[in-house]
Amino acid sequence: MTMHPKRDVVIVINPGSTSSKIALFKAGKMVAERTLNHSLAELSQFDAVIAQKDFRMQAIQEFLADQDFSASEVLAVAGRGGLLKPIPGGTYAVNEAMLDDLTAAKRNEHASNLGAGLAQQVADQYGVKAYVVDPPVVDELQPLARISGLKGIERHSAAHVLNQKAMARQVLATMGKTYATSRVIVAHIGGGLSIHAHENGRMIDGNNGIDGEGPYSPERAGSLPLVDFVAKVLAERLTLDQVKKLLASQSGLRSYLNDISIKNIVARIAEGDETAKFYLDGMIYQIKKQIAEMAGVLNGQVDVIILTGGAAYATAVTAPLQHDLAWIAPVVVRPGEMEMQALYEGVMRVLNHEEPVRVYQSDASTIKGGTGR
Numbered sequence: 336m337t338m339h340p341k342r343d344v345v346i347v348i349n350p351g352s353t354s355s356k357i358a359l360f361k362a363g364k365m366v367a368e369r370t371l372n373h374s375l376a377e378l379s380q381f382d383a384v385i386a387q388k389d390f391r392m393q394a395i396q397e398f399l400a401d402q403d404f405s406a407s408e409v410l411a412v413a414g415r416g417g418l419l420k421p422i423p424g425g426t427y428a429v430n431e432a433m434l435d436d437l438t439a440a441k442r443n444e445h446a447s448n449l450g451a452g453l454a455q456q457v458a459d460q461y462g463v464k465a466y467v468v469d470p471p472v473v474d475e476l477q478p479l480a481r482i483s484g485l486k487g488i489e490r491h492s493a494a495h496v497l498n499q500k501a502m503a504r505q506v507l508a509t510m511g512k513t514y515a516t517s518r519v520i521v522a523h524i525g526g527g528l529s530i531h532a533h534e535n536g537r538m539i540d541g542n543n544g545i546d547g548e549g550p551y552s553p554e555r556a557g558s559l560p561l562v563d564f565v566a567k568v569l570a571e572r573l574t575l576d577q578v579k580k581l582l583a584s585q586s587g588l589r590s591y592l593n594d595i596s597i598k599n600i601v602a603r604i605a606e607g608d609e610t611a612k613f614y615l616d617g618m619i620y621q622i623k624k625q626i627a628e629m630a631g632v633l634n635g636q637v638d639v640i641i642l643t644g645g646a647a648y649a650t651a652v653t654a655p656l657q658h659d660l661a662w663i664a665p666v667v668v669r670p671g672e673m674e675m676q677a678l679y680e681g682v683m684r685v686l687n688h689e690e691p692v693r694v695y696q697s698d699a700s701t702i703k704g705g706t707g708r
């Protein structure tokens with residue numbers, strides 16, 4: 336009699352703005368994980384994010400080749416979801432409509448747009464299904480937060496949803512509180528930067544850095560003086576695609592310091608680079624403003640402020656924020672992300688029939704606007 340090995344291996348793929356993270360889960364546990372940080376020089380070879388697919392896939396295949404599992408043990412593949420149309424939270428099966436919208440970067444360019452395609456390619460290799468979980472476009476904004484200030488333009492959410500929610504749940508549990516009944520501000524400080532007010536389990540407001548809101552980040556512009564920006568767009572005759580690229584991936588620390596790595600920038604400061612210090616301080620200053628704004632959204636009733644993402648490893652970033660924001664609430668630092676675990680759990684909830692699998696339908700909008708249009 337032939338013995339069939341148990342299918343209990345899930346491969347998790349998470350393309351970030353400046354890194355690719357890959358993990359292997361077996362029988363409920365993460366047994367291997369690798370983070371590859373990509374330099375500006377490496378990423379600059381590609382005109383569009385979607386063109387990075389083969390480059391990122393190579394890293395995935397190298398990781399998989401180093402792991403000890405057989406193809407017949409693979410149960411499913413999870414990828415970080417991309418900038419789809421605004422959708423409810425949940426686990427979505429990768430389908431053609433999703434891949435088409437992401438390949439066309441209908442909403443905008445973003446590294447996470449690669450997640451579904453990479454996951455599907457790896458899933459095909461093992462003859463299993465691919466899923467994405469709680470993509471960055473999960474939109475729980477409260478009605479007042481949607482108003483922009485100009486009729487015809489509405490605000491929409493884009494955030495590190497997976498990590499913000501996972502960190503909030505974890506930190507609140509250590510405080511004896513639940514996510515569903517608490518008020519939290521989470522600042523994810525990575526290649527992009529998203530800072531949101533969470534109230535009773537929902538992300539009710541926060542910045543959409545992809546569309547040019549909030550603090551500048553390693554790559555993103557954040558909010559700009561609009562008249563000067565529009566004058567630049569007109570003077571340089573920029574197309575909408577060029578504007579989106581400029582705001583989301585060619586601004587922020589990259590534009591001031593020609594670097595997207597906060598780790599490098601902290602090292603430059605340690606060697607006496609005053610310019611690097613000035614612009615890192617500027618980013619920290621803007622983060623502080625955004626967190627205080629979210630405290631206003633929550634009427635100052637904040638259980639905890641959480642600083643997370645790769646840059647939360649840098650004390651140069653977290654120490655001033657902990658000091659300056661202590662008047663609002665305790666400031667807890669949780670460096671890195673829990674996205675890999677959250678992706679795995681999302682897929683397992685569907686495979687264990689605890690939650691229905693969601694089906695993505697094509698983004699019917701014909702106007703190529705920002706993440707919300």
Ligand SMILES: Nc1ncnc2c1ncn2[C@@H]1O[C@H](COP(=O)(O)OP(=O)(O)OP(=O)(O)O)[C@@H](O)[C@H]1O
Pocket residue numbers: 350351352353354446495524525526527528553595596597598599601644645646647648649671672
């Ligand atoms: N040990 C460290 N010390 C200081 N900074 C670090 C450290 N590790 C990572 N970083 C910084 O964290 C940033 C990347 O964070 P993260 O991995 O959360 O983002 P990402 O996945 O590339 O992008 P995103 O999630 O926004 O799409 C980089 O600027 C990197 O230099």
Ligand SMILES: CCCC(=O)O
Pocket residue numbers: 471493494495496526527528529543544545555
């Ligand atoms: C993940 C969406 C937010 C950002 O990257 O700026």
